[in-house]
Amino acid sequence: MTADLIQLLAGGILLGGIYGLAAFGLSVSFGVLNVLNLAHGEFLMLGSLLSYCAFVHLGMNPFVSAVAVIPVFTAVGVVFFLVFLRPLAEKPPHELLVASILVTLGASLAIEDLTAFFWERPVTGIDYSLAPLEAGGVVISLVRLLILLFICGLAAALQVYLRRTFTGRAIRAITQCREGAKVVGIPISGVSALTFGLGVALAASAGVFYVTLFTVTPVMGIPLTVKYLCVVVLGGLGSLVGSVVGGLILGLAEALTAYYVGAEWSPCIAFILLLTILIIRPQGLFGTES
């Protein structure tokens, strides 16, 4: 029973890491663009499917896919930004809200529907395993461990990127004060495009890991985006640590709910967590009072 519980928690942590990574991508995009990309979940799904194809047809190892996916989806993200989001850039706030929701939700529906139409199998998963490790009588899946390390590595790399590189600092500058960033000469459009691409790439990368652990269906995108919202609100807007912690909480909560209450209830837990945190601490765990 304890071994089961540990496996369960491990799975929850892993899931949480995946959520956190993708949610951070969403949060960082929002900070720079002031537009919430409702299609974010679709990119995780696409990353998953792409990784599946790479695995089945090219024999590509998921860890390699996870890295390969980053430049590919950064490009995809930049194109998506240029086509759908840049035209909205200078609209007044209320119009921007309506327009961005229409555009991103519409794109989301179209992506989902088209994918479902062309992808024959409703449910897909990769069976990728390495020899398991044994430590202290507990069997740890090597795959899961590697994924966890990979995600941590990616998160650490992100932190360094945001703090040390010019682009990273530009991103933070725009998030904090858009007008000021303009005045100082930061190319808002270019940085926005890149940030958006980065956010999308993170989601896709998370998707690569997701499909090795769980199954994927073309219509998972929208509920997933709602989960990202829960993670971001739980953790506090704009905080990387917050997204990670929020993701972990959600992942664990889902795993525990599936085990103790029943798997059919775990989709609900994200929303219940959202409502709870909004009631008791609306700024999130790591957010500041606005």
Next chain:
Amino acid sequence: MTLVGRRKLVLAGLFTAAVILAAMPWLMVSYAMVWLFLFAVYLTLAVSYDIVGGHMGYMNLGHSTFFGIGAYATAILLNKGLGLIPALVASAVIVAAFAAAVSYPLFRLRGAYFALGTFGLISLMGVLSTNLRDLTGGSGGISTPPGDHSLPAYYLALVVAAGTIALNRWLARSRFGLALFSIREDEEVARAFGVPTTLYKCATLVISAVPASLIGGIYVWNVTYISPSAVFGLEIALSPIVMAMLGGTGTIMGPFLGVVFLTLVQEVLWTQVPYLHLTMYGAIMVLVGLFMPGGLVRTPLLQPIVRRFTAADAGKHLPALGLSESREVS
């Protein structure tokens, strides 16, 4: 066009429409009645959505949960032997309580976060209605007492739809409506000038929930069957909202135009192409968002007609307290 002349024209038009609609069951094939019934459902949902989404500026993408819960509650009560009217009223009360309860946490979100959060309500309700099998019959759904209610349901639906439009119009011209517009424009400032924002936001959500609940109950009474996918699906969730936005969010005529336009498009397109409906919806949404987020009513094409109708009001006559269409979102 003078004010009096315009009033006469509008009244004449409404009277003619009312006569035609009332006589419809005897004028044409029953298909028209079915179609008009659905039209009334979409219209009620689009207009009631727009009270919160357009006037107040909070896009409640989860509006159809009021429809779904109202439908389920009515179905369950009908099965317990309640008459239609008591069932509808009781369901409306339940839905109103639900709206009040979720308004407390959800209104702490703003803008796109609010939209996404309320959108999450739909899948939550879908999961709940699938899992609470004893109450809701699970994914198989439940049936209500059989019978052909299509005629009275048709009239009831039209009455509810007309009533919702009247409610919307009355709100827009009232002091309450002024408060909603100020919340949309700048909530913090509205509060600084005395508007009790928290109370009004909750009240507005509840007000918008009631017509949705009623039409949900009438819907299930007519169709005599309900399931999670029928009332909590993506299409019923998004179509009324897309219609409202396509026509022109925040205006009186907008949602009506949007419903007319999209239901016609659906009729033509859906029958020709039986698949990829959601993709087409998505494409419409993207195009509207990119090129005319203000909706049809605000496009250069229709503006001159709209202006002819409202010119008599602008700057001259201010009915009672309200200030007519001059207050719409630009």
Next chain:
Amino acid sequence: MTAFLECSNIHKYFGGLSALTDVSFSLPQGEILGIIGPNGAGKTTLFNVIAGSLKPNRGAVRFKGSDITGFGPDRICRLGISRTYQLVRPFGSLTALENALVGVSFGRSELPPRSDRIGQAMKALAFVGLETKAYQKAQELTLVDKKHLEIARALATNPEIILLDEVVSGLTPTECTKIIETIREIQRRGITVIMIEHVLKVVMELCRTVMVLNYGSLIARGSPAAVVSDPLVIEAYLGNAEVAEGGHA
């Protein structure tokens, strides 16, 4: 005699940053008080605390003898304190008349009867000379008109105290003179005025008393002439030799 408005020991922190430190002052009715200080001194924060959009971490605000600390901004408006914003915030797609109407319909302690409301809103607009533009959308007005609208909206609530946050910033000298006259008229009607200002000329002309904030603390209070020659104040505006000559602060 209880002061009309009194702030006692107001402290306000944002995380580790102290925006207001032990600010205390009191004000008699009918006063025109000017608040000056370098940028970031906490002037608008003080306004936010008085008007209720921020709660102080410590300290109290008393109006006509009663404690109003922590009351919501809507309640404080109805009690008789209204404000304008440094960066104008009109209800953009509403007309000028509707902007004032919000003040009339929600900001007063007593709601006027229905038939009166539009008339009252018009009166507020007429006070600032905007009645000819009553049906224009607020976002289409010029900056000086928007500033006048801010004042009209605040006046529409029948306030006893009006908080003006840098009303003349961004205006030409002619526009400035017009607003000065409007503010004088406000004071003549018996409304107490507190104004944050950077343009010293305005402060010297209008205010009977001036308070100086620096890094969240009150460093001087007195008549305009006295304050402006106070060495502490000059040091706060370090390097700005024009201060003594009555130029920009």
